[in-house]
Amino acid sequence: MASTAFLSTDRHRHLAPLRACSSTAPRVASTADAPVAAAVPGPDAGREGARESVARSLVALASVGHHVFRDPRPPRDRRHHAALVLVGPGGVFLLDVAEDLQVEGDQVLHGDRDVTDDVLALADVAYRAEGELVEVGLAPGEVRPVVVVTDARGVDRRIGPVRLVGEADLLRHVASYGSRLPAVEVELVLARLREMLPDLVPVVLELPEVPTPHDGRTHPSTLDVDEALVAGAAARPVESWMAVLDPAQAALVRRSFNGPCRIRGGAGTGKTLVGLHRAAYLARSRPGTVLVTSLVQTLPDVLRHQLAALAPDVADRVQLVCVQEWARRLLAARGVRVAVDESIARIAFDDAFAALAPDNPLHVPDCGPGYWRVEISKVIKGRGITDLAGYLDIARTGRRYPMSRDQRAALWELYRAYERRLGALGVHDADDLVLMAADELRRRPLDVPYSAVIVDEVQDLTAAGVRLLHGLVGDVRDGLTLIGDVQQAVYPGGWTLADVGVSVAGRGVVLTTNYRNTAQILDLAHRVVAGDEVTDLDGGVVSGERPEQVRRNGAEPVLERCGSRREQHVAMIARARTVARDAGTAGVAVLCATNGAAVHAADALRAAGLSVLLLTDYDGTQVAAVKVGTIKRAKGLEFSHVLLPDVCAELLERGDPPAGAADRERWELQRRELHSAITRARDGLWLGVA
Numbered sequence: 001m002a003s004t005a006f007l008s009t010d011r012h013r014h015l016a017p018l019r020a021c022s023s024t025a026p027r028v029a030s031t032a033d034a035p036v037a038a039a040v041p042g043p044d045a046g047r048e049g050a051r052e053s054v055a056r057s058l059v060a061l062a063s064v065g066h067h068v069f070r071d072p073r074p075p076r077d078r079r080h081h082a083a084l085v086l087v088g089p090g091g092v093f094l095l096d097v098a099e100d101l102q103v104e105g106d107q108v109l110h111g112d113r114d115v116t117d118d119v120l121a122l123a124d125v126a127y128r129a130e131g132e133l134v135e136v137g138l139a140p141g142e143v144r145p146v147v148v149v150t151d152a153r154g155v156d157r158r159i160g161p162v163r164l165v166g167e168a169d170l171l172r173h174v175a176s177y178g179s180r181l182p183a184v185e186v187e188l189v190l191a192r193l194r195e196m197l198p199d200l201v202p203v204v205l206e207l208p209e210v211p212t213p214h215d216g217r218t219h220p221s222t223l224d225v226d227e228a229l230v231a232g233a234a235a236r237p238v239e240s241w242m243a244v245l246d247p248a249q250a251a252l253v254r255r256s257f258n259g260p261c262r263i264r265g266g267a268g269t270g271k272t273l274v275g276l277h278r279a280a281y282l283a284r285s286r287p288g289t290v291l292v293t294s295l296v297q298t299l300p301d302v303l304r305h306q307l308a309a310l311a312p313d314v315a316d317r318v319q320l321v322c323v324q325e326w327a328r329r330l331l332a333a334r335g336v337r338v339a340v341d342e343s344i345a346r347i348a349f350d351d352a353f354a355a356l357a358p359d360n361p362l363h364v365p366d367c368g369p370g371y372w373r374v375e376i377s378k379v380i381k382g383r384g385i386t387d388l389a390g391y392l393d394i395a396r397t398g399r400r401y402p403m404s405r406d407q408r409a410a411l412w413e414l415y416r417a418y419e420r421r422l423g424a425l426g427v428h429d430a431d432d433l434v435l436m437a438a439d440e441l442r443r444r445p446l447d448v449p450y451s452a453v454i455v456d457e458v459q460d461l462t463a464a465g466v467r468l469l470h471g472l473v474g475d476v477r478d479g480l481t482l483i484g485d486v487q488q489a490v491y492p493g494g495w496t497l498a499d500v501g502v503s504v505a506g507r508g509v510v511l512t513t514n515y516r517n518t519a520q521i522l523d524l525a526h527r528v529v530a531g532d533e534v535t536d537l538d539g540g541v542v543s544g545e546r547p548e549q550v551r552r553n554g555a556e557p558v559l560e561r562c563g564s565r566r567e568q569h570v571a572m573i574a575r576a577r578t579v580a581r582d583a584g585t586a587g588v589a590v591l592c593a594t595n596g597a598a599v600h601a602a603d604a605l606r607a608a609g610l611s612v613l614l615l616t617d618y619d620g621t622q623v624a625a626v627k628v629g630t631i632k633r634a635k636g637l638e639f640s641h642v643l644l645p646d647v648c649a650e651l652l653e654r655g656d657p658p659a660g661a662a663d664r665e666r667w668e669l670q671r672r673e674l675h676s677a678i679t680r681a682r683d684g685l686w687l688g689v690a
């Protein structure tokens with residue numbers, strides 16, 4: 001049999017050229033004026049030979065489900081096309097072929113000619129292909145432009161979004177992606193490619209009689225081939241959602257917005273997933289660093305792990321950190337002293353409140369000191385109000401108790417007394433961090449700005465936090481992506497986009513399919529908050545919104561009456577053992593309303609011989625231990641089985657809300673928190689109801 005040859009078949013003939021994408025944000029500068037196909041200098045015959053040689057080096061991949069195509073147009077006509085297209089479990093590789101390239105810094109040279117733009121032209125080809133392939137749900141990062149440097153070994157460089165790989169290294173490079181696309185997605189991509197590129201010619205990959213042709217070129221050796229295939233087989237397959245999305249989600253990842261945008265949708269609709277893919281996409285398509293942030297650190301830690309598998313190529317260009325930690329780092333870098341101590345701050349507040357005269361208008365039966373402490377944190381400091389006039393004027397979004405003017409004036413005095421005490425004690429509260437960081441940025445903006453900022457669970461941030469993050473990128477195209485769902489807001493107070501000076505008019509997207517929960521779990525979650533009203537970020541009122549579609553069905557949630565904490569723990573341990581036996585311990589989580597309850601639950605589980613990992617120490621790594629923490633810590637996360645050992649029965653009943661405004665606000669918050677906890681469960685849910 002002859003050695004590997006390019007053979008065409010009838011099946012894939014007569015196709016139209018790749019359709020131009022109506023891109024508003026080209027991936028890299030176009031090379032309209034550049035010499036065509038200049039990445040492969042030399043006569044066409046030489047290029048064809050090089051292409052055939054590269055195709056030959058891919059033979060071994062056929063055995064693991066890859067398909068190779070070549071574009072029949074001669075290289076000089078191929079300005080907008082890749083020389084070879086490789087499709088398989090590792091993704092879609094658009095290959096061009098070049099020889100004698102040297103890389104110096106960010107420049108690619110052929111002899112003394114700068115061919116960087118010619119190399120980057122392949123990124124434009126990939127950008128257009130991505131735009132087509134999102135229609136079959138292919139995540140944009142799965143289309144990879146690679147320039148193969150012929151007759152070279154040990155080359156692996158990145159020039160913008162394009163990878164330069166030595167011919168002898170190509171097999172290993174492709175195989176290293178392991179198995180990312182399921183066979184069904186490979187078929188969908190192939191079908192779409194046939195529509196997109198009717199002229200594409202399948203390359204029949206046949207094992208040559210002589211494994212390494214003696215033509216003087218640097219081919220992969222038999223050893224290289226074996227090693228590459230072994231390494232590829234050893235690469236852990238990624239979860240399918242890392243490479244394959246719903247087409248609407250995949251399109252949203254790349255959608256370009258001329259200003260801040262907002263992605264909303266009920267629990268489990270893929271908001272975070274889209275945000276993560278979008279972070280990777282933006283990191284690939286523009287220079288600089290993308291910031292992904294949320295209120296608590298657990299979510300960014302878990303997302304960092306996911307990003308490393310989802311987009312290893314740009315994981316180092318995406319910074320994942322919670323807002324508080326971001327502010328702390330900025331202040332430390334600028335030498336600003338900050339001493340956050342919430343325990344001492346609480347004492348300072350209690351002391352200031354205790355000093356109020358008995359006839360102070362804040363002494364009302366409806367509201368205790370806790371209500372007023374939240375008012376200072378979420379309304380005055382949270383909204384960044386700096387004078388009484390501003391406070392007297394403000395709409396107290398999300399707060400139920402209607403304050404009189406006198407009460408506002410009295411609250412302002414209480415706030416000032418609290419601040420004086422903090423100052424005297426030399427401590428700050430958590431809100432100060434964000435306010436001080438904002439002051440610092442006003443004084444001196446970042447030396448190296450972010451290319452984009454993506455905020456997850458945005459509804460849980462304060463207005464001052466969102467303003468701070470908006471200030472990092474302003475209103476530039478695709479600068480700010482806000483992701484969230486106000487029905488999952490678990491902190492008191494609120495704000496609207498108008499309050500923070502952000503407009504997303506015409507740039508809001510709603511996701512409507514729940515992929516996480518079973519219909520039974522989601523039903524219970526929605527029963528909990530049914531009828532409750534919450535102010536949306538656009539100022540409207542949201543009530544009882546739920547995803548239009550739910551993809552999964554499963555067992556009914558289990559509600560178990562437990563009279564005492566001891567009974568709760570006994571029942572919780574029994575349930576944890578049962579589900580851990582069926583589904584493994586790693587996917588089990590116990591979530592509690594308070595830190596204290598979480599500590600008790602963790603102790604009880606440990607005493608029963610179960611391994612426990614606190615959510616405060618969880619970073620998304622698979623660990624065979626029951627995760628335990630507060631519901632707030634679990635925001636944005638998910639687990640196969642969720643156990644909620646201390647659920648108050650009244651929250652599940654559809655009775656009238658409490659009469660007092662402050663009580664009603666607390667009651668609604670607790671119900672939203674329970675809704676959030678329930679929707680963390682993918683497959684199974686257990687509630688210990690007291």
Ligand SMILES: Nc1ncnc2c1ncn2[C@@H]1O[C@H](COP(=O)(O)OP(=O)(O)OP(=O)(O)O)[C@@H](O)[C@H]1O
Pocket residue numbers: 241244245246249265266267268269270271272273274485488515516635636637638679
């Ligand atoms: N197209 C999809 N195909 C398969 N799984 C998906 C898809 N989209 C999302 N998922 C999965 O659904 C789950 C929920 O996604 P994600 O956490 O992004 O939702 P969310 O809207 O951010 O949820 P929440 O607001 O409740 O935190 C995740 O396991 C995610 O991988």
